[in-house]
Amino acid sequence: MLGSRRSYAVFGLVTALSLAATACSSSGASGTGSSTPHSGGHLTFALASDPICVDPQQQGNNDAIYPARQLVDSLTDQDPKTGKIVPWLARSWEVSKDATTFTFHLRGGATFSDGTPVDARAVKDNFDGIVRLGAKSVLGASYLAGYRGTTVVDKNTARVTFKAPNAQFLQATSTFTLGLLARSTTRLPAAKRCTDHIVGSGPFTLVDYTPNKSVEERRRAGYSWGSSLWRKKGPAYLERISFKVVPESGVRTGSLQSGQADAIGGVAPQDEDGLKAAGFTLLSRANPGVPFALTANTARPLTRDARVRQAIQLGVNRKEVVDTVLSRRYQPATSALASTTTAYQNLGDRLAYAPDRARKLLDEAGWKPGPGGIRVKDGQKLSLKVVWATNFGPNQTALELIQQQLKKIGVQITLKSTSIGDYVQVRQKGDYDYAWGNTTRVDPDILRTSFSSKGLNLSRLHDSALDAVLDEQSATADAARRAGYAARAQALVLEKGYQVPVFELTTVVGVSGKVHDLDFEASSRLQFHDTWLS
Amino acid sequence: MPRYLVQRLLQAVFVLWAAFTTSFVVLYLLPGDPVSIMASGGGDTNDVSPEQIAELKQVYGFDKPLIESYGDRLWHALRGDFGISVQSGDPVTRLIADQLPATLQLTSAALLLAVVLGAGVALAATYTRRRWLRQTLLSLPALGVSAPTFWVGLILVQLVSFRWGLLPAIGNEGFRSVILPAITLAVPTSAVIAQVFAKSLRTALAEPYAQTALAKGASRRRVHFGHALRNAAIPPLTVAGVVVGNLLAGSVVVETVFSRTGIGRVTATAVTAQDIPVVQGLVVFGALAFVLANLAVDLLVPLLDPRITAAAPAVAR
Numbered sequence: 051m052l053g054s055r056r057s058y059a060v061f062g063l064v065t066a067l068s069l070a071a072t073a074c075s076s077s078g079a080s081g082t083g084s085s086t087p088h089s090g091g092h093l094t095f096a097l098a099s100d101p102i103c104v105d106p107q108q109q110g111n112n113d114a115i116y117p118a119r120q121l122v123d124s125l126t127d128q129d130p131k132t133g134k135i136v137p138w139l140a141r142s143w144e145v146s147k148d149a150t151t152f153t154f155h156l157r158g159g160a161t162f163s164d165g166t167p168v169d170a171r172a173v174k175d176n177f178d179g180i181v182r183l184g185a186k187s188v189l190g191a192s193y194l195a196g197y198r199g200t201t202v203v204d205k206n207t208a209r210v211t212f213k214a215p216n217a218q219f220l221q222a223t224s225t226f227t228l229g230l231l232a233r234s235t236t237r238l239p240a241a242k243r244c245t246d247h248i249v250g251s252g253p254f255t256l257v258d259y260t261p262n263k264s265v266e267e268r269r270r271a272g273y274s275w276g277s278s279l280w281r282k283k284g285p286a287y288l289e290r291i292s293f294k295v296v297p298e299s300g301v302r303t304g305s306l307q308s309g310q311a312d313a314i315g316g317v318a319p320q321d322e323d324g325l326k327a328a329g330f331t332l333l334s335r336a337n338p339g340v341p342f343a344l345t346a347n348t349a350r351p352l353t354r355d356a357r358v359r360q361a362i363q364l365g366v367n368r369k370e371v372v373d374t375v376l377s378r379r380y381q382p383a384t385s386a387l388a389s390t391t392t393a394y395q396n397l398g399d400r401l402a403y404a405p406d407r408a409r410k411l412l413d414e415a416g417w418k419p420g421p422g423g424i425r426v427k428d429g430q431k432l433s434l435k436v437v438w439a440t441n442f443g444p445n446q447t448a449l450e451l452i453q454q455q456l457k458k459i460g461v462q463i464t465l466k467s468t469s470i471g472d473y474v475q476v477r478q479k480g481d482y483d484y485a486w487g488n489t490t491r492v493d494p495d496i497l498r499t500s501f502s503s504k505g506l507n508l509s510r511l512h513d514s515a516l517d518a519v520l521d522e523q524s525a526t527a528d529a530a531r532r533a534g535y536a537a538r539a540q541a542l543v544l545e546k547g548y549q550v551p552v553f554e555l556t557t558v559v560g561v562s563g564k565v566h567d568l569d570f571e572a573s574s575r576l577q578f579h580d581t582w583l584s
Numbered sequence: 585m586p587r588y589l590v591q592r593l594l595q596a597v598f599v600l601w602a603a604f605t606t607s608f609v610v611l612y613l614l615p616g617d618p619v620s621i622m623a624s625g626g627g628d629t630n631d632v633s634p635e636q637i638a639e640l641k642q643v644y645g646f647d648k649p650l651i652e653s654y655g656d657r658l659w660h661a662l663r664g665d666f667g668i669s670v671q672s673g674d675p676v677t678r679l680i681a682d683q684l685p686a687t688l689q690l691t692s693a694a695l696l697l698a699v700v701l702g703a704g705v706a707l708a709a710t711y712t713r714r715r716w717l718r719q720t721l722l723s724l725p726a727l728g729v730s731a732p733t734f735w736v737g738l739i740l741v742q743l744v745s746f747r748w749g750l751l752p753a754i755g756n757e758g759f760r761s762v763i764l765p766a767i768t769l770a771v772p773t774s775a776v777i778a779q780v781f782a783k784s785l786r787t788a789l790a791e792p793y794a795q796t797a798l799a800k801g802a803s804r805r806r807v808h809f810g811h812a813l814r815n816a817a818i819p820p821l822t823v824a825g826v827v828v829g830n831l832l833a834g835s836v837v838v839e840t841v842f843s844r845t846g847i848g849r850v851t852a853t854a855v856t857a858q859d860i861p862v863v864q865g866l867v868v869f870g871a872l873a874f875v876l877a878n879l880a881v882d883l884l885v886p887l888l889d890p891r892i893t894a895a896a897p898a899v900a901r
Contacts, residue, residue, distance in 0.1 A: 099853075298843070301753055
């Protein structure tokens with residue numbers, strides 16, 4: 051909204067000035083008081099944008115997920131370090147060999163904050179409800195694709211079946227999207243459960259959400275069914291959390307310095323050094339899933355040629371993009387998946403900057419150097435159209451740099467920006483050679499969503515070998531074998547040049563010295579259960 | 585008088601209809617649509633199927649032909665129903681009504697400040713005999729109009745709140761939180777008032793009656809504040825519509841910088857998300873505020889200057 055480059059520059063200046071001032075005078079970041087974890091305290095977190103809807107099951111932006119995640123528990127949790135699925139509300143589970151049937155044994159004794167039990171019946175209500183939400187839950191619909199139904203085997207045993215193999219579903223049960231809500235919520239229509247009436251079994255309960263202002267949450271007393279990953283058993287340390295909506299990045303930074311906020315989200319790369327210099331801690335973690343990448347539209351005349359696509363892949367200098375446009379906290383992409391994704395395979399060698407090999411490939415493909423340094427073939431210029439959405443601040447600068455890099459190998463890039471809403475339509479219409487974007491998902495199945503010709507197939511692929519590997523990956527319950535297929539799929543996507551991964555989106559959060567143990571969960575979103583204030 | 589009133593009311597209705605229709609045409613002809621934006625989640629570039637988009641379009645009534653959609657929305661709008669927000673699912677009318685008090689608090693504080701500040705500058709500039717002071721004061725409005733509200737707000741926040749810790753920087757709870765935003769919003773508004781008022785004061789002081797009063801021995805102060813002030817007050821009043829427009833437009837920036845809720849913030853988020861029903865509701869609301877302000881002035885001015893009522897029918901003929 052105010053995201054013009056001029057206004058960014060103004061912020062930068064103002065922020066830098068004030069940071070310099072605080073760095074000299076005050077010590078906003080230094081912690082005082084006790085150094086051991088203790089119960090109590092009120093944490094204020096500044097969000098970069100309005101959550102709009104705090105129902106974890108409905109489609110929400112990243113800023114909705116921070117507050118929403120705290121309200122619900124999931125059947126399982128995922129270890130961010132190993133990617134392993136571990137118990138949370140479900141004590142144990144079995145997955146049929148063909149990955150169509152999933153049986154969950156609930157721990158029992160857990161209750162929603164309205165007192166109703168978290169039982170097999172509740173699991174059924176939730177999954178049925180998410181399917182009913184349909185397009186209102188885009189993520190839920192993809193996790194539950196081919197949902198046949200849930201059977202209540204006994205009070206604490208629920209069996210979920212699918213019409214076709216759906217191996218990713220186990221990981222999906224660890225996400226906030228499939229977090230469980232009480233029937234008093236699931237029976238409400240989508241619009242009635244965005245600002246109010248969100249009753250979960252999570253470590254915090256919703257006190258109040260005022261759009262564009264704040265989400266207030268209070269600790270659930272008597273909570274004792276936390277994830278097996280959490281260090282603290284029982285209720286959370288924090289008594290209250292206030293998520294305040296502070297849209298201007300300069301004001302967010304200042305509110306952290308002046309102690310008006312304890313932690314802030316949406317830290318822009320250019321603000322990182324200033325915050326660090328002022329003594330604040332920066333927490334960061336790469337988002338799993340598809341990194342920021344150029345994805346080819348293989349139905350177009352120029353990008354139909356695999357050699358052209360491979361040349362583009364070799365002609366992008368990822369390290370330069372990260373060093374110039376982003377910060378030390380960001381990493382160049384090293385595969386078709388980000389490094390924090392389950393079954394990620396490091397293929398960094400293949401993605402090394404090799405302009406000479408790129409030029410050779412283009413020569414072989416018949417593209418000869420032409421006027422203005424742009425290659426030509428049969429009187430046609432090697433000019434490619436890239437569409438991109440304005441959903442991440444540094445996108446434009448990154449793409450302009452890539453544009454310059456590719457000019458060196460004789461490829462002209464024209465950039466076409468769209469709003470995030472137009473982006474979907476532009477991709478469906480197909481009037482572009484490459485699309486720039488990313489998707490956050492911990493499970494490698496995201497490759498099937500993006501590249502299977504049986505899905506939306508926005509890349510217009512006809513690759514039976516890739517389809518087969520992606521299907522195998524989805525039809526295998528065994529984690530090790532799945533990882534093998536996923537690794538093969540990553541290699542295929544890169545080999546054929548379907549995707550030109552560039553850098554991994556990184557979530558950066560600034561925290562004051564008072565805040566301890568604010569942790570990222572597997573999808574690089576925040577978990578506040580173990581967090582305490584000194 | 586009744587005829588004058590009826591005429592003004594008809595004009596007001598026309599302005600509202602024009603605002604509705606123009607905003608409808610512009611918003612519905614824009615590429616992209618709110619449904620895709622919502623479905624894509626505003627963050628990642630998620631893949632959404634055409635079926636999902638179609639399903640949502642039907643839910644929000646974006647699937648109808650343009651003319652039918654226009655008639656439908658106009659009919660509902662006449663009864664105060666502007667549909668539901670694509671983003672939150674709340675009725676647009678309620679959304680605006682809920683946000684109105686916060687914005688009224690901000691804008692009325694800003695208006696009060698702007699009037700005091702603007703009138704003060706204008707009076708001082710025309711009253712003083714010191715040339716340098718007059719020049720300085722008269723150049724203030726130009727400065728106030730050209731300083732970006734956004735920048736003024738950020739500077740105030742950084743200094744008063746973050747550096748000196750005197751006032752809160754975020755939210756809108758209590759009187760203290762309204763001070764900085766009101767000052768920020770008052771700067772450009774007071775500049776407009778000062779500019780118009782200074783000019784009309786100078787015109788009034790140059791009128792023969794002012795000269796006559798001075799010649800008859802009235803003090804400069806009496807002529808300035810007694811005679812000229814009342815006559816010079818009308819031109820600033822007639823720009824009330826512009827002032828209201830300024831305040832509403834300014835609230836978009838000010839409410840965002842100061843993390844306040846209100847009409848301005850709703851506008852900013854609705855525009856970003858292309859939330860058509862909300863944006864349209866806001867356009868009509870803005871037109872309504874403008875029309876009401878002008879109507880109030882039209883009714884007030886004859887009280888200050890009876891000549892204007894007498895002149896109105898003459899214009900109508």
